[in-house]
Amino acid sequence: GVALGMKENLSYHMARHSFGTLTLTAGIPIESIARMMGHTNIDSTQVYAQVTDRKISSDMNRLMERRKPAAGKEAAG
Numbered sequence: 001g002v003a004l005g006m007k008e009n010l011s012y013h014m015a016r017h018s019f020g021t022l023t024l025t026a027g028i029p030i031e032s033i034a035r036m037m038g039h040t041n042i043d044s045t046q047v048y049a050q051v052t053d054r055k056i057s058s059d060m061n062r063l064m065e066r067r068k069p070a071a072g073k074e075a076a077g
Contacts, residue, residue: 020048025055 023033034045
């Protein structure tokens, strides 16, 4: 933890939480993260990989972009 400027010691458990959350936030599918972490199912991974507000916002923005009609394309009607 000292090398990272942290006041507390970085435990193995904390490192796994950080890895899970950072990779999920980076857009890595949770199924892939589970395999990287050696989990046989995503239930275990979900304990480590916490969904952040930023991730939820980013996912919602991507969803809205996909729902927009393509430029110059008229809606079928």
